[in-house]
Amino acid sequence: MSTKSNPASAPGPYLGFALQPVRLCYYLLDGEDNDVVSMETADDIQVTAGKKLVLEQTKSALSHNPVSDFALDLWKTFSNWIALIKNGQVVPSDTKFRLYVTPIYTGEIVSMLHAAKTDGAADKCVKHIQDKLDELPRKPSCYRYLRHLLELDPKIRRQLIRNFEFESVHEDPIDAIRDIIRAPLSANIVDTCCEYAIGKAKEEADALIRAGKTPSITSGPFQRAFKAFVKKNDLSGLLKSIAPQPSESEVTATLAGSPPFVRQLDFIELPQDLRLRAVSDFLQASADKTNWAANGDIVEDSLQEFDNKLVKAHGFTKLTLEDQIPATAGALLGRRLYAECCKGSHKIEDREPPSHFIPGCFNDLANRIELGWHPNYVALLEKPEK
Secondary structure, eight states, rough: OOOOOOOOOGGGGGGGHHHHHHHHHHHHHHHOOOOOEESSSSSEEEETTTEEEEEOOOOHHHHHHOOOOOOOOHHHHHHHHHHHHTTOOOOOEEEEEEEEESOOOOOHHHHHHHHHOOHHHHHHHHHHHHHHHHHHSSSOHHHHHHHHHHTSSSHHHHHHTTTEEEOOOOOSSHHHHHHHHHSSSSSGGGGHHHHHOOOHHHHHHHHHOOOOOOOEEEHHHHHHHHHHHHHHTTTBBBOOSSOOOHHHHHHHHHHHHOOOHHHHHHHHHHHHHHHHHHHHHHHHHHHHHHHHHTSSSSSSHHHHHHHHHHHHHHOOOOOOOTTSSTTSSSHHHHHHHHHHHHTTTOOBBBBEEEEEEHHHHHHHHHHHSOOSSTTTTTHHSSEEEE
């Protein structure tokens, strides 16, 4: 179902407010494949699903309750919806009128309106509002908006009230998105995925606004793009590195210090570019081990099991290569052994580590002299450096 643009709701002003892009993202992730979600068209958020429509008015209020019984925000919202109905922009029987408020607030009248799902309950709400008004010494400032509901055709008013929904359950509105995406993700990437999804929704809406178009986005393509991002960055079967790549100065300083693993690379005459890569892998893998264990991403004992797996793989690879290359060609044998080990595939807790991790761990084992590359690495390490 299409709606005409609301002249009182221009697309531009949302750019200074954080709540609308968050709710735009929520509906895109929560919708069916062909749902179309718009921002600042007929309302703050509009969801079109076939002939059905959801109009959501969003309120972020830190200093006052926007849904107290005679709050200006509450009745101005109803007045805006009534204007849309009278102008023929929406059909009340096919529309959900939703008021979303964060942080958590409530009120007696708004709760009654939310609960009213029959004509009788809707009429009871109107009578209750009128009775409360009659108790006041004078009309409240919101009356200029409230009167539009009281004076509305009873049949249309009942449809509006029956289809009204009030939601205020989140101190942080991003929690609604976290609830959708949390289940298939590891804990440390939930907020990263939220940030990506909200940013992508806002970016797509901004691009449409800049092009002079209605900021309407279809759920299906948005969800597929989000799933592709998750697949690339998490998958729960992938251990994602959260350690930054070492700087050039860190790598150079480590190389200049000639720790045991670097000396071992010298023994096999590894080219300089591969030595620099080895040092970078070593530093990043070491940081990953610390971070993953500290964050609870892996059990610490799994690191020792992984090291044992690498030592065993090194032994079998060495045995195979010694049948092909004579021990007298020590540097050649060592380079082949290093290359075969580093390109191997090994998992931690049945999860794939990042590409730098296995070479980094092999170099860590070489640094602790638990394995080596040159056939005579132990004797060579015992010699003093020149």
